[in-house]
Amino acid sequence: MSVPPPPESIPGARLLFTLDPSVSYLNHGAFGAVPVGVQRTQQRLRDEMEANPQRFFGQSLTDRLAHTRRHLAAFLGADPEGTALVGNTTTGVAVALQSLGLRHDDEVLSTDHGYGAVHLSVARECRRTGATARSLHLPLSASDAQLVEIVRAGLRPGRTRLLLVDQLTSATARLLPVAALVAVAREHGVAVLVDAAHVPGMLPVQVDAIGADFWVGNLHKWGFAPRGTAVLVVAPRWRDRIEPLVVSWQQASGFPGNVEWQATLDYTGWLSAPAGLYTLRTLGLERVRTHNAALAAYGQRVVADALGVPPTDLPDPGGPGVAMRIVPLPPGVAGTLEAAGALRARIADRLAAEVSVMAWNGRGWLRLCGQVYNTTDEYERLASRLPALLAQG
Template identity: 70%
Template structure:
């Protein structure tokens, strides 16, 4: 029996979410505390008061200050990291810098985020390289996962391994440190997609040792959207080719990547305010609350769908604030069907969840954040079964 955690006092008031909607999908786009919204708005006001001064002398120093703050929080080398809009942009940046050829391949797991897999396949088509997928079934131990990925590597052919640290569709936690070490034994570079890690899980990027590691701060790190950190190992920094060539190009990585003319830099500059809000509330308190609450939510929704505890996937590690509930067979087994069901749930139940098609089956993904309450999951559990029954007809 999993009991829900006590609510974090006053936490719901820190956000401006619509109170008529159960927002159980923090993992997709995050939700910004009001204090961070205001910090970003002050920066926007400053920018509009004198755009020339804002974009002129001092902007790169301010970006560097934010980058150092965020990188230190993640255990990454600030001088070997760059601020980027999101994980998807970082993946394209790395793929462009790899200089793939017809005899090369990029290896993914079947947990890879859809847009990441799309970017890999697109780049492979451009270069004549091939994209290959290794299946990693749910429920494998860490050792079994490492063994399966290791067996799929092909030295001399595999030019890049792209692996999730915490998979979006399945909420599975991968033993990335061990996977990176296994690939390193065969001199195969690794890109770790850690989109959901910053803020949710404690992480030390330097210990993972990946050639490339990228995580979004605008999900669980409470930063404005459009804030992610890409860390690059020393051997690759001079080989990074920015997607946009602008005035800082001759400075090399990371400045050449970060400066892109007159884009909006206020998300990056306001990002430390997100970490400040998180730490003020209590980082460990937030993490413990979110894991306990999403575990409760998975249980009650799973029980409502007549699933036994053994049928509910566990992420494979502590602290994960997302869980999935397998849907009845024949529901949301394709991407369009999953999107349609998610929208139907939003419209009919006033509940925002994620629905993904994975391995031929639909998975409903729940998230938990400090603004959520146990009764939101209880209500979803009560109303979801009849909705799914009607949706199938």
């Protein structure tokens, strides 16, 4: 089967970023990349803050945060009254876990596709409360219907207190049917926390329509916001129970103010987030999404062909708009977290390419992203040089 044709590049898009031109940055999903216009927006806000800190941190700041919150919530199809700005998805997950009030007989059920730091957060909360953490195996080849049935069979009514699922997994770049999973959990009285770290900007979403109890997503990845910008969306029945990780002067105001206000935090990144969405819309939101997904698919096939991986062995991402794809590495390569990290560093140092290398279920996987600043020759150059690097051991 031939490699799919690459998408046409978006003219001038590369010039919107300050990325090192000598490096192929194929790992947008890790830390994102902030457009020049957004960087300048944040710098103007920092200049304002430093010109008169007392005035900047005065009463008008809460109004400006509320305006930003409403803007981001509208983009995500979420209720602004149930949306709080947080530093990242892991922070939002920690807030939700802390607010659940887990008890000794409770169980938190997640999957083996979950993000490592989130699993650590679950483990810590379970140690603190005496609750139990359990993980389900979801095969990469499973259909959406099969995934729903695996989760349905894994729920323990009366014991499972929370189901934690990714909307788009980080390690395996798989889009999960979260709305259907939420419906199944609701049938059994189980709350659901959706980790949607990669969704805002990459995929169209109507958060309220998903119906989750908690939904957390980063804007600093595919939404072009400054790093440290994410949102926690909470269903109405939980809002008066939300407890921030750190108490502030806004504690009495309740959610979302009690979560957002963190004294002398640098809020300029949050306030700049709408500029990231403006950049997306200026480029053409659907145009960007279509381009990125097609480019990631092209890169996946080019690298897979170079490694001798047949198309039938490439996992289906679960949806046409996914702008991250994975390629299985040869058996025995990067099968542990330590080995995966070492290989990623070697690729960066020797091939001048930034990629993600994951160890999932004892197998090494290379994850590639597609973004408007990437070009087809970056994937082709990686494909031409990667086999020799892997052969060196």
